[in-house]
Amino acid sequence: MPQSWKPVLGILSPLFTFGFFACSVYLSGCSGAKTEGPTELLNASYDPTRELWGELNAAFIPQYEKQTGTKLEIKQSHAGSGAQARAILDGLQADVATLSLWSDTNALYKKGKLIKENWTEQLPNRSLPYTSTVLFVVRKGNPKGIKDWSDLAKPGIEIITPSPKTSGNGKLSFLAAWGSVTLKGGTEDQAKEFVTTIYQQTPVLDTGARGATTTFSKKKIGDVHLTMESEAYLEVEESKGDLEIVFPSISILHEPHITVVDDVVERKKTRAPAEAYLKFLYTEEGQEIIAKHHFRPTDPKIYAKHKSEFHDLKLFPITDLVQGWDEAQAKFFDDGGVFDQVYQSVSEKQPAK
């Protein structure tokens, strides 16, 4: 090779490298768009709904094919609710988002305009096909006699709950504990004192709901586990008699809104199946599957049928505590909020190991 070529090659080779990168990115984009065969839907959901969606999908797919002749393939993706919201914002091509917290789904509008501002009005019943709540799981025979929220603050009770900073379940448990004080005539200061005691008596603050379940049921740490109703049933079932559920007198109404991700379905041209998919949840069949997995169906007729299973517990919406999730996030969970203050005082009372 002639000497004079060398600098030219030297300059060109990085360009080749970038070109190669660009080509491969472009090609992988093409192959993604050109799929033939069944229409693919991706459902981005939070952790405890894995089994629920598995059964809903199995029921919906053949029904949709019979009605429209379109073959469907539905993929599920499960992770923490906040992590899923970030994944969709960062480009996860999810046709529907069925997340745990309103604030996570709303971030799709607020941070990325991927859905409409009035997204909760796009589906029946404020886009809520089912609700849930936070219950207690205790050891067999309830040896510590835990019956209600106030029992959690007794000395010597160890509570397992994930961190409200990173877990939707953690946030709901925190709010449920808070509401159990303020909605029974207590002041905010009393509520703060109550949650401070609870977190002082929390030996492990797992990052997610499933981690907390492992800590409680497998490693046998703690006396009571605050968890979602459907998760509580799964946990008790799996323990084969070692654990049992306690229904407190009051708890929070968990509202996991669902939505079609407009930006994605426009691009993938999957609006029709995605909407049909979510509407299926409101049918009698969908609602029955929901009830079977211990989520609370929002159809009053189906709920009435299963009323005894749900103990007709008094549930309060988040709006009984604050105006909504945005305020809850700012007041309780953001940097310097109530939860951070609680930990400041926990760490002062109990020096680090």
Place this chain on the structure above:
Amino acid sequence: MSVNNRRILPGFGISLSFSVAYLMVLVLVPLMICVWKASTLSINEFWLTVSSRQARSAYWVSVSTSFAAALVDVCIGTLVAWVLVRYEFPGKKIMDSLVDLPFALPTAVAGLVYSSLYAHNGWLGQFLFPLGIDTSYNTLSMILVLSFIGLPFVVRALQPVLESFDSDVEEAAASLGANRAQIFTRVILPGLMPAIWTGFALTFARGLGEYGSIVFVANMKPFQTEIAPFLIVKQLEQFNYDKAAAIAVVMLFLSFSLLVIINYLEWRSRAHAR
């Protein structure tokens, strides 16, 4: 002196520019974006984010546990490398491959295994706990899992150096009247020091960035076992990409300056050994 022309093998220009290009794409650009993202904060906000009491305690937890784990690994790793190089015994090949296992194992798996082994009702924890050794959800459990993850770095850094040592030198020292301790501290150790520093630096840096295994063995309570990477996750959960990047930049700066210091020490001990 002209660099290009005196090489036996051609291709300096091409290979250098490819290296630079890949480093740009894979390392420099992501880091620059991280710094750029953090720079969207005002100076005041940046400072408040990275200097809060919680953040300071998290840096301390990260740095101190990684440091302790690196120390443990240097001691155990040197011993393992020594055994693997100097002695012949059945099962040596297997032991040699075992050393690499922490490289191949997903760290989350390591975290899970350690946390269930050392929990109060775990296989090992049930014997340790009555002795007053608490190995679950505290600093000790973090050091344990970090030293598991870091061990191969030390062993693999030391092995080639030990192999290159001639036992003649030790014999000469012995015949000149040096006792065993003197042979080790005056003859072997100085030659090993640069490799030990390398292993220490790699283990330390690995520990600073570790997240996957720590979430299983630490209780993640603020001011106790909360590590800096977890603070980043917390900020991401609040959709505060800029604040997450701010903490990342501080960690980057911390690791970088630590690596510079350690590289300097390595260079000095290398010069000293010559």
